[in-house]
Amino acid sequence: MSTQHDPRVRIVGRRTLWKGFAHLEEVTFEQQMSDGATVTLKREIHDHGNAATILLVDARRQSVILVRQLRVPVLLQGDPAYLIEAAAGLLDGDTPEEAICREALEETGYHVQDVIHLFDVYMSPGALTERTSFFVGHIDATEKRGDGGGLAHEGEDIEVLEIPFDEAVAMIATGEICDAKTIMLLQWAQLNRQQLFA
Ligand SMILES: Nc1nc2c(ncn2[C@@H]2O[C@H](COP(=O)(O)OP(=O)(O)O[C@H]3O[C@H](CO)[C@@H](O)[C@H](O)[C@@H]3O)[C@@H](O)[C@H]2O)c(=O)[nH]1
Numbered sequence: 001m002s003t004q005h006d007p008r009v010r011i012v013g014r015r016t017l018w019k020g021f022a023h024l025e026e027v028t029f030e031q032q033m034s035d036g037a038t039v040t041l042k043r044e045i046h047d048h049g050n051a052a053t054i055l056l057v058d059a060r061r062q063s064v065i066l067v068r069q070l071r072v073p074v075l076l077q078g079d080p081a082y083l084i085e086a087a088a089g090l091l092d093g094d095t096p097e098e099a100i101c102r103e104a105l106e107e108t109g110y111h112v113q114d115v116i117h118l119f120d121v122y123m124s125p126g127a128l129t130e131r132t133s134f135f136v137g138h139i140d141a142t143e144k145r146g147d148g149g150g151l152a153h154e155g156e157d158i159e160v161l162e163i164p165f166d167e168a169v170a171m172i173a174t175g176e177i178c179d180a181k182t183i184m185l186l187q188w189a190q191l192n193r194q195q196l197f198a
């Protein structure tokens with residue numbers, strides 16, 4: 001990971017605490033505070049790469065394709081752990097566009113050609129390096145290329161759901177949809193509803 005120069009901050013040490021699927025580093029840095037004082041601080045930073053996510057929309061049927069899968073951190077919180085989410089995946093060395101087309105097909109079975117990039121988001125910038133690229137893509141919900149479901153050999157067991165758009169939006173208020181990227185995409189779709197469902 002490269003670091004961008006900012007005259008107020010100087011990284012003075014990086015130490016690997018753990019390197020597995022994720023890379024956990026302790027970063028020591030000197031920061032010039034707004035009062036002029038320079039302080040030395042440490043932060044534990046989790047890096048598992050960047051990601052991409054997509055809202056798959058069937059404009060004719062006024063529906064969206066979402067996926068449901070187990071999320072262990074949510075299980076640890078004691079909340080219902082099979083979350084309803086927009087398709088998403090780590091880039092694994094691909095561009096965000098390439099990665100999201102691959103993940104959409106693997107997870108949902110839908111082949112999406114013309115993806116539209118919306119915005120890039122730091123998902124949890126105090127702790128994670130992850131920057132997620134957000135996309136929207138049009139599909140015909142009746143035309144599936146594959147079964148979806150994710151990669152069984154990577155432990156993925158993903159259910160594919162077609163949900164009427166209005167119902168999906170209502171599920172944010174009920175708490176049935178509580179994943180940040182999915183809420184952002186559905187709210188973007190609400191704001192752009194006229195063009196999206198035209
Ligand atoms: N070996 C190993 N594999 C892991 C681990 N954690 C995840 N994986 C594997 O890595 C892949 C991750 O799946 P992707 O589809 O690429 O990513 P994602 O889980 O959808 O993650 C995205 O969405 C999450 C929910 O919003 C985000 O939390 C995540 O950061 C990312 O944006 C899966 O094959 C999963 O089994 C782990 O600790 N060890």
Ligand SMILES: [Mg+2]
Pocket residue numbers: 087088089090103107
């Ligand atoms: Mg995924």
